[in-house]
Amino acid sequence: CVLTTFFLSFVLNCRFGALERCKELIEAGYDVRQPDKENVTPLHWAAINNRADIVKYYISKGAVIDQLGGDLNSTPLHWAIRQGHLSMVIQLMRYGADPSLADGEGYRGLHLAVLFQHMPIAAYLMAKGQEVDSPDINGQTPLMLAAQKIIGPEPTNFLIKCNASVNAVDKVNRNSPLHCAVLAGNVDSVHILLEAGASVDLENANVSVCLLCVFSLVVVGAIGSVLDMKTESWLLKGVLLACIIAVINLTSRCRLSSNKHADISYIKLYVLGVCGDLNMPRSHDPSATVQMLFTINITALLYYYLRSCRTDPGIVKATEEEKKKNIVVLAEAGCLDPRIFCTSCMMRKPMRANHCFSCNACVAKQDHHSIWINGCIGARNHPYFVLFLVALNFLCIWMFYGSITYWSKHCPPHYTEEGVWGVVTTLTGCSPWVLYIFCFAFLNASWASILLLVQLYQITFLGLTTAERANLMHRQRKLPQAFSLRQNPFNLGVVRNLVNFFQWRCCGLCKPVVLDWTQQYPMGLSRDHPMFSGPDAV
Ligand SMILES: [Zn+2]
């Protein structure tokens, strides 16, 4: 009973961190190796409560670092991992704690970190040499545990990123991670595992793009000829249009590819270009200048579109060795926090980089993930994307110009005499095809112009990306004192912002600063500046 009381005071002192009191108790003659009746030692209590000073003192007094104890027969390191105390894990491992020991349930350190979803600890253990596919006592790898026990994509995603084997099987039932996920009904994991397995057969992007272009041309041609058919029956036209829409839907369903959005945008782009193309000669006999300008516009549109798609947006890469080294350095410096470290990529994040969950990568100076190009807009393709938007807006203007000149030549509407409905009837009767193109151009022009204006404002006047601006606006609302978005360290003034963004050079008059944003790491800037100091800051 005396011993129990004695131990209880140990537990309380550990919890509340009274180092002096613990010292007194040890000096009064309590053996630091002496467990209580549940076999728990004082070191276990110090570890679970994250008391670095007390752990240090107990070790100096001869505590056994890998003492098994408690209901689950675990070491102090197991307790610290379950609680997610990274600094304690680091400290215990410095004193020689062994993360490969298994607890009473058969789990090793890495398995526990994954099971309790403490990804920074899992990253640290792997960087310290724990194998990602090491089995526990039951023969299960961490990936199997994640697939079986954790609903949600994060741990599975994380382990796949760390090159965990999707084909490993456990000893007992010969189940693979995919079996585990299916048995547990873990839809997110099933999806990720299938994708990881399927990524071996790389899709042939070029062929699909060519097919899509041909397909879009056929679709546009078909819609055009149906609309302009020499028949009075709108019922027939309606039925034929419905058939075309059905074919488009069926085709897109058959493809079932992951880049469905890109397919749609390719189709849209080609429809736009081709519509413009067909519309121009119809409008009137265009002069050579108009034809040349229009051709330049279309070429620029396609060129900048392909450049935005094909240019690497600035995906941050690191070798396995670099990753491991960074994890150990950052963890030991207490900097393994989400602003500096990406737990999905297991990488140190450069300044202004963001993790994109669609691309599953960290992208340098990420602006946003665009469904138009089915990829991220980042440091390297952002200028191309802005120029693409400029070309797209000009194309819409050409289409308006073509439609209006066509109408003024063939069926000039008289708004004052006919009213709105009269004008619509006249234009529909005149050429449904031209009206269709006009509406199509209007739809595209409305979002493209707004997007372009917002982009230009951010680039020129703020020097920020869309992601950073959204982040700062969010923080602005929380802070008591207001600050202007223009007062940020990346805003160098209108001219310099533009010169740097588009990398303009003009006979020595302007000289852009060339920075590789995948290699710029925060040097106190992002933490010292009041705007960048929050946990969710840029
Ligand atoms: Zn990342």
Ligand SMILES: [Zn+2]
């Ligand atoms: Zn992305």
